[in-house]
Amino acid sequence: MAKLEAPRKRPRLAVIKFASCDGCQLSILNLEEDLLALGEALDIAYFPEASSAMNAGPYDIALVEGSITTAEDAHRILSVRQQAKVLITIGACATAGGIQALRNWADVESFKRAVYPNPEYIQSLSTSTPISEHVRVDFELWGCPIDKGQLLRVMTDLVGGVQPRVPADSVCLECKRQGHVCVLVAKGLPCLGPVTRTGCGAICPSMGRDCYGCFGPSEGARKGPGLPPNTTSLARHFHDELQLIPVEVLRRFRGINGAVDPFRNESTVWENKG
Ligand code: SF4
Ligand code: SF4
The missing domain is CATH 3.40.50.700 (NADH:ubiquinone oxidoreductase-like, 20kDa subunit)
Incomplete structure (x- = not known):
């Protein structure tokens, strides 16, 4: 049997x-x-x-x-x-x-x-x-x-008993892989793609819109895995080149994921410049 x-x-x-x-x-x-x-x-x-x-x-x-x-x-x-x-x-x-x-x-x-x-x-x-x-x-x-x-x-x-893993690099990488025109460069929009974690498939840039950081901070682009993205440089670009006033720079970082480092730290920097 x-x-x-x-x-x-x-x-x-x-x-x-x-x-x-x-x-x-x-x-x-x-x-x-x-x-x-x-x-x-x-x-x-x-x-x-x-x-x-x-x-x-x-x-x-x-x-x-x-x-x-x-x-x-x-x-x-x-x-x-x-x-x-x-x-x-x-x-x-x-x-x-x-x-x-x-x-x-x-x-x-x-x-x-x-x-x-x-x-x-x-x-x-x-x-x-x-x-x-x-x-x-x-x-x-x-x-x-x-x-x-x-x-x-x-x-x-x-x-399957496997350690889960999802990518933590920036939306920019996905945006470029898909061949979208960069809205930061071409339209002068304050896109958070360079410091935002990939995962959405770069939806906003694919529609000609700037990323507002809904996937949170990316990792590793500057110094390696687990380390923060270069928000300082992007924020300075928003202010110096795109002419955002300090409170506008602050609001870019203080959004859906604004309470988490390094977005929180960056928004605090611009609070003090306001
Ligand atoms: S549009 Fe935004 S996400 Fe795409 S490459 Fe430019 S800065 Fe990066
Ligand atoms: S705002 Fe969210 S959905 Fe839009 S590009 Fe950025 S991470 Fe993707």
């Missing part, structure tokens, strides 16, 4: 949300037929955006979207970390604090008073911080939102 093989145990996946717009979770749903393949390779145990069947941990992989903006979230992420073998942040909010980190330079209490008739009901921290400021993160996927192809590659690597 043929021997029955024990059913293969699929890794358990959780997709968990903190402060965010849900766009990165939608990128997972937008995998379409690849999502079915993912569902065969993984046991999607917890994904409230996709299913009301929410199974408790532990999980082999936790994809975490969103930043920490409340005391409750700061507590909840500790429990997520305890339950997850591998924790991956997805998107600018989870990886860098997101656009909501603009509050880090503002008076949140005055915002609450301006917007809400009963601000005392709003329980919010004065900062928005990335997940890595609270717990150990095993891998980061950048982008606002993340790139579906990069997500699929990382999940495939994990299922």
